[in-house]
Amino acid sequence: MRTEYDAAVIGAGLLGCFAARELVRYGLHTVVLEEREDICTGISRANSAIVYTGCDTKPGTIKTEMCVRANRGFDDLCRELGVRFSRCGSLMICFGSGGLEVLKKKYDQGLKNGVQGIRMLGPEETYEMEPHLASGIMASLYAEGTGTVLPWELCCAAAENAAANGAEFRFDSRVTGVTRSAGEYTIRTTSGDIRTRSVIDCAGLFADEIQEMLFEPTVRLFPKRGDYYVLDTKAQGYISHVIFHEPEDKKKSDEFDKGGDKGLTLVPTVEGNILVGPSNMPADDKRSRATERDGFELLDRRISEVVPDLPMRHMIRSFSSLRPNPFNVELSGGGYVRSGKSISNFTIMEPGGDPSFLSFIGIKTPGMTCAQQLGRYAAEKLAAYFGAEEDPRFDPVRSAPVRMADLPLSERDAIIKTRPDYGRIVCRCRGVSEGEIIDAIKSVPGAVTADGIKRRTGAGGGRCQGGFCTQKTIEILARELGCRPEDITKDGCGSYILTGGETDA
Amino acid sequence: MRDAYDLIVIGGGPAGITGALTAVECGVEDVLIIERGDRLGGILNQCTHSGFGMAYFGEEMTGTEFAGRLRERIKGSKVEAMTGSMVLGISEDRTVIVSNESGCARLHARAVILATGCRERPLSSLQVTGTRPSGVFEAGAAQKMLNLGGYDIGDDIVVLGSGDVGLVVARCLAQRGRRVIGVFEIRDICGGSDKNRTECLDFYGIPLYFRHTVTRIHGDGRISGVTMKDLDSGEERFIPCKTLITSLGLVPERELVEPLEYENGSLPEWLFTCGDARTVHDTVDAVAFEAEETGAAAAEFLREALTNERFYSFQ
Structure with a gap:
């Protein structure tokens, strides 16, 4: 394994994987350093799965420009990467005049931003499109360009395409220090040191800490928690568009430290589930993944206001995510304290004064939508800095994995004839072979x-949540990886499922 | 393998087997059982404990012995069995779509019995707060890992819910020298039978707490404990544990027939359900008796259907 690179990407989430994919486009020797055992385990793992249009942000910002551009190109991107994408459209609804003002503002903003396919709708048209919404709707903003994609599917595709074009992935490699000398960086990790000509900091919630290994603090991340519910595919069809309902009294919801209110979002996912959330709660621990009662209570209250007959009996899972909110910090009384409001634009920094250290700190909504654009941004900056040209050998295509449940019968039969293991169904709920x-x-x-x-496959994510298939999945993993079933974990970090001494000690 | 049968039985557990055998006894010519596991027996294969067969076979035996008896009967009958095969769907034209190593095929049937059993309600379907660590098992999944997989699933065990499967698994773990901290039940009655309560808990000194439930899961990586709420006092306390077994109730597995259900919930006359797929039963013996009735009813339906078919083809 080489230890010298043109570019070292820290973090294998959506941003890191896309940065790597775009860097290898320029023929740069790229390594992705990830502290966990797999890609997509941090903030990319849990979000609202929405591809935004660009109505929500101010004109002229890099965030808006990227979002509008990314949305237009999302079908092509997903086709190129073999990712399922549903351009289902969205309705942002309101019940009162305060909300109507917000909608009108977003509509005007959308027009200014060049978003196509947006319309203000009256209640009749709104209910025609989504009959289950609560009564009393005054208007809605329809955006036909809104879509949904599974964040981990997108992340896997980017990572696989990056790897296929030469990017290296190093897992279980937590970065413990970064130094710079003679125009070169040395990165110390828990799996050894590497040297690199550039660093792209895509460490999600920890991007500020990575940057501070080498530079003075200027921006820090303060997380907020979002709790979500997932409904079974039995609820499929209850909604067919992404539904947004934002708080209609803006003043109340703007205070960062209070149990804020992001309203409610419902998403009909590409797998046929309905995602409900997020709450927007204060959080102090960047590593916490716990759901909390206050978050559930807020969601339940919002559900009763927006979709009172949502079939909650079909809930199969809840989870929480942390949103990385960037704030400027300043020295005060011997420590750094937050100043001003949360920075709303993407915070892309070159703390060393040149692009050889590029930080993405606090890439929140619409971070998934813009992940490829952000990766492209990093790659173009570095390519210009290094004088690198696009590598003609770069192949942007990643073919989609076989998904038996999506195939027509005749194709299923044909593919089983060549690979009998596609005929053995392991996950009964989602029909994964x-x-x-x-x-x-x-x-x-x-x-x-x-x-x-x-x-990667959906196995274990259905209505029985792995009760039926987990044992078989562990056995297949052990067989293919050449280890004992007892060595297989749920998601790394000592999460042993079967015990063979490790957790009994 | 043919592609048309008089009767296709989906599920090769106690319900499917007894239903198929009875149908044959009642004169149905060709019957196929489709089983997703590698051998017939269903859930019985992981029930190594005793307490089965008293009503049905007139003697007490283990679940695995019960399954063995049923397999013997299948061997001596003309029922065909297709194992390692998953049914993906049933269509209105009485076609059963099945996937296995040799392909994906449509099989035609004059009648179908759904005998797919039930599944356990997962903890994640409740609004429990906290983290999502490993070491949380549904009782039936745990039983399969212990008895069929031969695996160890951990020590310092809390059992949530007092259904029969939970009680039996608590005993199974105690017998292996594991520390079962207690069984916690949200209601004020035991979900399982009195017999199991005595034999699985009392005998091993495992305490049963009523009106308690888990409100929070703790632990990163492997579970490290639960917050247990006493519903009477409202008090919550932390109980350290390394394993959580849930026995929160069983749900009939009838997703295959749901698309064919009429608005009033009834099914087409050619489609039957039996065993736990129809309604969750207390004992396997009760499942077997009910499945016999279903097998006979399917045979009766086929007799009439075949008579009509011959009549119309004659015309």
Whole structure:
């Protein structure tokens, strides 16, 4: 394994994987350093799965420009990367005049931003499109360009395409220090040191800490928690568009430290589930993934206002995410304290005064939408800095993995004739075959945990939540990876499922 | 393998087997059982404990012995069995779509019995707060790992819910020298039978707490404990544990027939359900008796259907 690179990307989330993919486009020797055992385990793992249009942000910002451009190109991107994308459209609804003002502002903003396919709708048209919404709707803003994609599917595709074009992925490699000398960086990690000509800091919630290994603090991240519910595919069809309802009294919801209110979002996912959330609660621990009662209570209250007959009996899971909110910090009384309001634009920094250290600190909504654009931004900056040209050997295409449940019968039959393991169904709820699980393990970078299999194939993510297939999945992982079933974890970090001494000590 | 049968039975557990055998006894010519596991027996294969068969076979035996008896009967019958095969769907034209190593095929049937059993309600379907660590198992999944996989699933065990499967798994773990901290039940009655309460808990000194429930899961990586709420006092306390077994109730697995259900909830006359897929039963013996009735009803339906078919083809 080489230890000298043109570019070292820190963090294998959506941003890091896309940065790597775009860097190898320029023929740059790229390594992705990830502290966990797999890609997509941090903030990319849990978000609202929405591809935004660009109505929500101010004209002229880099965030808006990227979002509008990304949305227009999302079909092409997903086709290129073999990712399922549903351009389902969205309705932002309001019940009162305060909300109507917000909608009108977004509509005007959308027009200014060049967003196409947006319309203000009256209640009749709104209910025609979404009959289950609560009564009393005054108006809605329809955006036909809004879509949904699974964040981990997108992330896997970017990572696989990056790897196929030469990017290296190093897992279980937490960065413990960064130094610079003679125009070169040395990165110390828990799996050894590497040297690199540039650093792209895509460490999500920890991007500020990475930057501070080398530079004075200027921006820091303060997380907020979002709790979500996932409904079974049995609720499919209850809604067919992304539904947004924002708080209609803006003043109340703007205070960062209070249990804020982001309203409610419902998303009909590409897998046929309905995602409900997020709450917007204060959080202090960047590593916490716990859901909290106050978040659930807020969601329940919002559901009763927006979609009172939502079939909550079909809930199969809840989870929480942390949103990385960037704030400027200043020295005060021997420590750094937050100043001003949360920075709303993307915070892209060159703390050393040149692009050889590029930080993405606090890439929140619409971070997933813009992940490829942000990666492209980083790659273009560095390519210009290094004088690198696009590599004609770069192949942007990643073919989609086989998904048996999506195939017509005749194709299923034909493919089983060539690979019998595609005929053995392991996950009963989502119809995932053993062949698909083997593919997920053999892909590069491949799955090494039960959750890694779930993110790549969907197995274990259905209504029984893995009760039926987890044992089989563990056995397949162990067989393919050449280890004992007892060595397989749920998602790294000591999450042993079967015990063979490790957790009994 | 043919592609048309008089009767296709989906599920090769106690319900499917007894239903198929009875149908044959009642004169149905060709019957196929489709089983997703590698051998017939269903949930019985992981029930190594005793307490089965008293009503149905007139003697007490283990679940695995019960399954063995049923497999013997299948061997001596003309029922065909297709194992390692998952049914993906049933269509209105009485076609059963099945996937296995040799392909994906449409099989035609004059009648279909759904005998797919039930599944456990996962903890994640409740609004429990906290983290999502490993070491949380549904009781049936745990039983399969212990008895069929031969795996160890951990020590210092809290059991949430007092259904029969939970009680039996608590005993199974106690027998292996594991520390079962207690069984916690949200209601004020035991979900499982009195017999199991005595034999699985009392005998091993495992305490059963009523009106308690878990409100929070703790631990990064492996579970490190639960917050247990006493519903009477309202008090919450932390109980350290390394394993959580849930026995929160069983749900009939009838997703395959749901698309065919009429608005009033009834099914087409050619489509039957039996066993736990129809309604969750207390004992396997009760499942077997009910499945016999279903097998006979399917045979009766086929007799009439075949008579009509012959009549019309004659005309």
